[in-house]
Amino acid sequence: MKRPGTLRHVAFALVLASVLVAFAVRSAPPAITGPSKGVAAAGKKIFSLKCVPCHKADGSGGFKLTGNPTPDWRDAKRMSDPKYNDDYLRDCITNGKIKSGMVAWSKQGVKPAEIENLIAYVRTFSAPKSPAKNAKK
Numbered sequence: 001m002k003r004p005g006t007l008r009h010v011a012f013a014l015v016l017a018s019v020l021v022a023f024a025v026r027s028a029p030p031a032i033t034g035p036s037k038g039v040a041a042a043g044k045k046i047f048s049l050k051c052v053p054c055h056k057a058d059g060s061g062g063f064k065l066t067g068n069p070t071p072d073w074r075d076a077k078r079m080s081d082p083k084y085n086d087d088y089l090r091d092c093i094t095n096g097k098i099k100s101g102m103v104a105w106s107k108q109g110v111k112p113a114e115i116e117n118l119i120a121y122v123r124t125f126s127a128p129k130s131p132a133k134n135a136k137k
């Protein structure tokens with residue numbers, strides 16, 4: 001009667017291993033890349049609190065500490081340049097641009113999901129006006 005017991009041990013070990021793997025995957029989510037799926041309205045709240053002093057409420061920027069000034073986010077041509085894609089914005093918000101005075105917000109308690117919302121909000125400054133607004137002129 002040795003075999004059934006051994007099998008049970010093996011089965012138990014397999015279950016335990018899969019639970020541990022599932023847990024490990026959960027606790028270390030893969031880094032977010034590609035276009036942001038954030039919600040602009042949620043990003044606006046954090047933006048008003050933490051970002052307006054340097055980036056201005058209308059996203060126009062032009063504020064210079066050291067190094068580069070804050071960019072003009074209303075410039076649709078600049079913002080559609082692949083150089084300034086969401087991966088770039090995400091990296092700036094997450095890791096900062098220390099030389100220019102841009103803060104590494106991930107180290108200031110801003111969560112990855114909030115960073116996605118902030119990216120979505122930053123995009124609204126260069127977004128084309130809504131069709132309804134255009135139709136009015």
Ligand code: HEC
Pocket residue numbers: 046047050051052053054055063064065067068069070071084088089090092093097100101102103105118122
């Ligand atoms: C102390 C001033 C300051 C504050 C506060 C600040 N930033 Fe910045 N930010 C900068 C500067 C300066 C740059 C330009 C960095 C560079 O290009 O070297 C920048 C760049 C960026 C960029 C890259 C933009 C681009 O189009 O090139 C993003 C995105 C950004 N900031 C988001 C934010 C968000 C979101 C917040 C609030 C959570 C924030 N910043 C708060 C100073 C600031």
